[in-house]
Amino acid sequence: MIKGYTLPRTPKGKSSLVPSPPWHYVGNVLAVEYTADHEKVAAFLPEGLTLASNQCAIYFIEWQYTNDLEEVYLDPVCSQYRETIVLLSASYNDTPVSYCPFIWVDQDKALMRGLIQGWPKQMGETWMTRSYDVDSKASPLLGKGGRFGAALSVGGRRLAETKITLLEESNSLPSPAFASAVNVRYFPELIKDKYDKPSVHQLVQLKSRDVRISSIWKGEASMEIFHHPHTELPDLKPTSVIAGYRFSVALTVDDLIHLYNLKQEIFIE
Amino acid sequence: MIKGYTLPRTPKGKSSLVPSPPWHYVGNVLAVEYTADHEKVAAFLPEGLTLASNQCAIYFIEWQYTNDLEEVYLDPVCSQYRETIVLLSASYNDTPVSYCPFIWVDQDKALMRGLIQGWPKQMGETWMTRSYDVDSKASPLLGKGGRFGAALSVGGRRLAETKITLLEESNSLPSPAFASAVNVRYFPELIKDKYDKPSVHQLVQLKSRDVRISSIWKGEASMEIFHHPHTELPDLKPTSVIAGYRFSVALTVDDLIHLYNLKQEIFIE
Amino acid sequence: MIKGYTLPRTPKGKSSLVPSPPWHYVGNVLAVEYTADHEKVAAFLPEGLTLASNQCAIYFIEWQYTNDLEEVYLDPVCSQYRETIVLLSASYNDTPVSYCPFIWVDQDKALMRGLIQGWPKQMGETWMTRSYDVDSKASPLLGKGGRFGAALSVGGRRLAETKITLLEESNSLPSPAFASAVNVRYFPELIKDKYDKPSVHQLVQLKSRDVRISSIWKGEASMEIFHHPHTELPDLKPTSVIAGYRFSVALTVDDLIHLYNLKQEIFIE
Amino acid sequence: MIKGYTLPRTPKGKSSLVPSPPWHYVGNVLAVEYTADHEKVAAFLPEGLTLASNQCAIYFIEWQYTNDLEEVYLDPVCSQYRETIVLLSASYNDTPVSYCPFIWVDQDKALMRGLIQGWPKQMGETWMTRSYDVDSKASPLLGKGGRFGAALSVGGRRLAETKITLLEESNSLPSPAFASAVNVRYFPELIKDKYDKPSVHQLVQLKSRDVRISSIWKGEASMEIFHHPHTELPDLKPTSVIAGYRFSVALTVDDLIHLYNLKQEIFIE
16 A cells, blocks of 8 residues: 555655645745736636736745655755746636746745646746845845845746845735635646546635735836747736835645636647 | 646647657666565555566666657757656556656656656656767777666765676566556645545556667666665665666657546545 | 956956956855864875864855955856855964865856865755744744754765754854865866876965854754765764854955965875 | 875875876767857957967767776766867967867866866856667757757856758868867966966967767758857857767877966956
């Protein structure tokens, strides 16, 4: 009898890439709110969602993770990862929700936890400026005038970059936000003539608890999205940049809301 | 309307991590046949398989991939990856099959194509000696006396290594072989209280076509599997090493055989 | 006419791997003081240094760097790196100094700045627990009871790891310290029959300015150094562990003290 | 007494990043001959060299290395590396020589062996198509009509890429060639007010022996060099592409020719 929440499932159940939830996360975030071409953004939404506005957001995050079995962060190669998330402003049954067309991480455990939640995760390299607790020319101030940068590379090609100058504290998080995003949970079929009938195809909504947010700094930002041969992200490039943000966030994930099953038959190309 | 065989599904369908099959592969292989503890090996088998023998095999492979849409190997960062596969000798309905308890790759596209086929893929670093077409002290002969090494690291820890000395050509591939392995296709559930009811839990058998094998060199081998805190692979360590192999293989995947749906309720820990 | 402080030297002087100093650094540090075998430690010292005590230290650091030409940290892939430093307690002319037998970084720019200062830098992967500014199960407290881990891998093999529990604030840094280390600046010769007559072979002492230290947390620690086929670091393994530390440091480097030229002829093996 | 050819120098002399020569290499090469802007190319040459022509070459190579102490290729993580070399056509005392303005590798051992020979090495990611010994859609033919690609990324930004179609066997290697390149061996000074007086500043010529070349395939090529904020390589971009090549090479390095000492005082910026 083999055990485990994910593959590889083994006799002791100690080999799963990811153990069962709860999964606890804490991260430092740089984010940019921006607008993109209305029609192009709308085209990225799945069945069941309509476009609420052309306001988008991109998040760059340095995460640390643990679970209830052990203090995973004591072996940080198993705990830390960096992520870039793109979010769109959608409506589901007249309720505003966010939707994620693209997301990149740099560790397999994070990729798997993401797929289970419907995040369309791929591997990519995220880099972001850190602020340190001692005064240094090498560290931006975490406060008025502090300047931060972030960048994403995929397959050795730079795909996105931003520079943010903090100006003031803010009472609100960037929007669209990632906490309650609506995702498409999806697992393909490989049996011939059934490629268009995925084994799993569900509209789901993320659920997180014990969310904690640090003070939120807001300011000016610039952002660029570059041409890349293997992604349509450039269709979501900024038409104008609204604001940049820097904050920290903690949250726990151990549940998911099933909205409904999407069409059994999809278009592949 | 969004399109694509895998996430991310997008308006043009050009962003999927993996396009729909056929998937064409070619690889150089170093492999070791060995025996492990009978009882321990048996414990790794899923429902539906029984142990045929305690003979195991480990494969180290440098792959190159393409599909029918483009010559992917012209942008090799998207095409090449390295893999380590562990296989056990099982029976399914009295037919000998192989079963894969562990497999590691170093690219996300390979990981996703694997999950779709039921391979329990994780990320890991595989290294293997190459033979070159010019005479050099830096290159082993691809022939009698040639010595090759291979190693796997996971999370910055060396997990397995082998050294092989080629002795003679062989008419047969190592056994168990990877071509028609039986896998567990699996996608977890995240809704609370349903963690033990996976969304996909199927016994499947791989199907490949257009298989071509180079001449096969066989010889002596040593192999070690090291302690690692996050995998039970050490329970499959060699009790004796049978032989080492070196060959090249090409194959195409565009189908999968569904054997039967596994239990709806699983043990997680 | 080509320009630049390091190779590559080019027409505009904008291609050097490293620009001329000053170099500004800020880092978060986890450190362990420990004792090793007295005789073995003594054998690592170069000509001109004698052993002061068998107390050693190992530092794990997440650095961010900038210079005076630009805010390098806005393109963090060019600015951030992780480092593991081993230090021994030595005397130079009856003055206590530290000496570095081994150091690993993960970026070429850091490697080059190190070689120029005599640090014997190689590439390796350092991982260390972070503390975040929001309360989370995934983040240790930066204070009494907070637990931190760090690890070093070289060539896919784990070489060292530590776990530290913070207990109290401390007025003193770990010893030996890295700020004023004595290094051997060294550049080999490749002309045949002159391999033992290095082009540069100097005893030098580091010089840093504008040093700033955060509050220093001290506590209990465990540490292990593992066997590795290509380094003698295991000869410096702990006989006892004294204490663990966590602090942040900023400093600027733009000078070096030349102590004296070492022997023109060396032993290679 | 500590020993070793390079840092780290240790009691047993077994820790040096690089052991003393001979160093044996074997590699598969994709190369492109092209012309660049005459004036711009000329500006990259150091004192002592004049421009012979505006013909340049770029080489992408998958190397395997060993020495006389052990079969290093049996632990391939210590032996294999990938490299991109740019070469210019120069004259030294009326003799044609090649000169390397830029070179990137992906392993520290290769970087150090390079610096010792005057190669201006930095870290970068090189990818190149492989040809396999079995027929496959995923492998180009190593012969007429075979198509190969190669690419270089530095700091997560693609810097150069090529596509080559083989047309015929050739009797001659691409030119300029790397075997007898003239390099500037260079080690900076860090003592304040002496940054412009490098410790080592020599014009040297590479020397290799036991060179073996496979059959050489030649054909058509395209090549692009992309903008990158931290390198002047784009000033050497193609004005026309002459030809592409694919071959294998083996060589041994254990000597270097010292031409003369360059100026004691340099321009930094």
